[in-house]
Amino acid sequence: MSTEPLVLAVDDEAGVLRLIKLELTTQGFRVITAGGGEEGLRMAEEQRPDIALLDIVMPDMTGLEVMRRLRERTSIPIILLTAKGGDADKVRGLELGADDYLAKPFSPEELSARVRAVLRRTIGSSNAENIVHVGNIEIDLNRRLVKRDGEIVTLTRTEWLLLQVLASNPGKIMLNPELLSKVWGPEYRDDLQYLRVWVSRLRRKLEVEPSKPQLIKTFQGIGYMLDIPGESEPASEEGDEATEDVNEDVEIRT
Amino acid sequence: MSTEPLVLAVDDEAGVLRLIKLELTTQGFRVITAGGGEEGLRMAEEQRPDIALLDIVMPDMTGLEVMRRLRERTSIPIILLTAKGGDADKVRGLELGADDYLAKPFSPEELSARVRAVLRRTIGSSNAENIVHVGNIEIDLNRRLVKRDGEIVTLTRTEWLLLQVLASNPGKIMLNPELLSKVWGPEYRDDLQYLRVWVSRLRRKLEVEPSKPQLIKTFQGIGYMLDIPGESEPASEEGDEATEDVNEDVEIRT
DNA sequence: TGCCGCTGTTATGGAATTGTTACCCGCGTC
DNA sequence: GACGCGGGTAACAATTCCATAACAGCGGCA
Numbered sequence: 081m082s083t084e085p086l087v088l089a090v091d092d093e094a095g096v097l098r099l100i101k102l103e104l105t106t107q108g109f110r111v112i113t114a115g116g117g118e119e120g121l122r123m124a125e126e127q128r129p130d131i132a133l134l135d136i137v138m139p140d141m142t143g144l145e146v147m148r149r150l151r152e153r154t155s156i157p158i159i160l161l162t163a164k165g166g167d168a169d170k171v172r173g174l175e176l177g178a179d180d181y182l183a184k185p186f187s188p189e190e191l192s193a194r195v196r197a198v199l200r201r202t203i204g205s206s207n208a209e210n211i212v213h214v215g216n217i218e219i220d221l222n223r224r225l226v227k228r229d230g231e232i233v234t235l236t237r238t239e240w241l242l243l244q245v246l247a248s249n250p251g252k253i254m255l256n257p258e259l260l261s262k263v264w265g266p267e268y269r270d271d272l273q274y275l276r277v278w279v280s281r282l283r284r285k286l287e288v289e290p291s292k293p294q295l296i297k298t299f300q301g302i303g304y305m306l307d308i309p310g311e312s313e314p315a316s317e318e319g320d321e322a323t324e325d326v327n328e329d330v331e332i333r334t
Numbered sequence: 335m336s337t338e339p340l341v342l343a344v345d346d347e348a349g350v351l352r353l354i355k356l357e358l359t360t361q362g363f364r365v366i367t368a369g370g371g372e373e374g375l376r377m378a379e380e381q382r383p384d385i386a387l388l389d390i391v392m393p394d395m396t397g398l399e400v401m402r403r404l405r406e407r408t409s410i411p412i413i414l415l416t417a418k419g420g421d422a423d424k425v426r427g428l429e430l431g432a433d434d435y436l437a438k439p440f441s442p443e444e445l446s447a448r449v450r451a452v453l454r455r456t457i458g459s460s461n462a463e464n465i466v467h468v469g470n471i472e473i474d475l476n477r478r479l480v481k482r483d484g485e486i487v488t489l490t491r492t493e494w495l496l497l498q499v500l501a502s503n504p505g506k507i508m509l510n511p512e513l514l515s516k517v518w519g520p521e522y523r524d525d526l527q528y529l530r531v532w533v534s535r536l537r538r539k540l541e542v543e544p545s546k547p548q549l550i551k552t553f554q555g556i557g558y559m560l561d562i563p564g565e566s567e568p569a570s571e572e573g574d575e576a577t578e579d580v581n582e583d584v585e586i587r588t
Numbered sequence: 589t590g591c592c593g594c595t596g597t598t599a600t601g602g603a604a605t606t607g608t609t610a611c612c613c614g615c616g617t618c
Numbered sequence: 619g620a621c622g623c624g625g626g627t628a629a630c631a632a633t634t635c636c637a638t639a640a641c642a643g644c645g646g647c648a
Contacts, residue, residue, distance in 0.1 A: 148455070180515065181520065201512070224507055224553075234553065236634080237554070237556070238635080272595090273637090276594095277596085277637085298595075402616090406623095492625065533606095534607055534609090554633095555605070
């Protein structure tokens, strides 16, 4: 994402709008505001914001109605601003589809935290499909899903963490201390046995023939690598330059 | 939707019913009528109308009560018919989730205009049939309807909200905090026990064998997923010995 | 051949997570 | 005011996970 996220805030109270704009602008967002539902819809149409903040109680149109209309044509994430804690309960069932809501009065910190959280969730999951294919294995880094021959393989948390690190750098040798510190924490950088056990478990679930690993290759004394077979293109995007060097280094072995 | 919208009118005055039926029929709607609350509920259950008109004042049951009961199990849009200046009822009705209201006496034109407007809002926002099939379960996201082996399963509000979130993202792992915040609200992000209890209750109603969930899969420490069989089956056997079962189709012996 | 270093595999018990049930309370109806 | 219903709570049972340790396999090398 090259430019900063664009936030649309819709509220009939100018003071609230000013507060929102001030806070989010200083937090690095771009902000546009609307004083009513109709205006908000128009601006959403014209500017295509990345996220919308909607006050539920407005004179010309309820925030729920605005949300419904927005959702008719876009999947823009929405945070509702509820007037009091009281009606939050009442509203909750109706506004499924809102990604979050915030009770007034809210603190500026909470506002920007919620906005960031929602953006992280929605953009992270919807934007770039980040799927790594290795042989008959498919690793969906966003959805935390692994398939083998099209069938879901259930991984435990540790198994996933390990595979995630490997799959984020396909074709690149991951050094033992690096893997250990990324999965178990920096203080485990010398606990090789963890790696051996969990690589073994991963192989049992993923490899066709665990005793002859095709996916997760061992580099004695150095680390492990998620292999990219043959001429298959890399499904990754950045930071592969180091691969060359390490590979040469490794030719020594076998 | 191929056929004309079906309108259910409930009123104890035969004259009003006749008027409604005449007007709406000539306007291209199909109309069924009921003279009392009980009868109305029964007809709603059997015929699944697209919209309901409810008189607030009736001998056997108040229109508000009928609305409450309808809303427990369906999301059918409702227009209330208020006797006169009964503002209290009007306000209360809208709070309870009526989509519109109409003060008697009303003109035929106004009636059909309101009906059309409400239908446009509610159906228009979801004109695409949105039905999820999972095994022997059918989930109609628009009509808030769940069938098991063709039989309607009645879900409570919370059960439905949870299932709705899951069914809106079939085959995708829904994270625990995501589910919690969408069903109970963001401040319940960490109340895992809610999820455990309600997933269990859902499974009891939907799964063939609740102790071996086929529909709602658990991902420990992560979340839950509404499974799409065929596209994904668990290869979750842990032990070395080939765990036979799993793949054979569920014997639906009901 | 036998020792050694490194890696891979498996069993196990305690810990953590999840599933289930009974019970309670509040609400609205009868 | 008893009753049914939906929903929250807490206790307990069941399941799964994971660190650990013991052991097996495989060269290399003297």
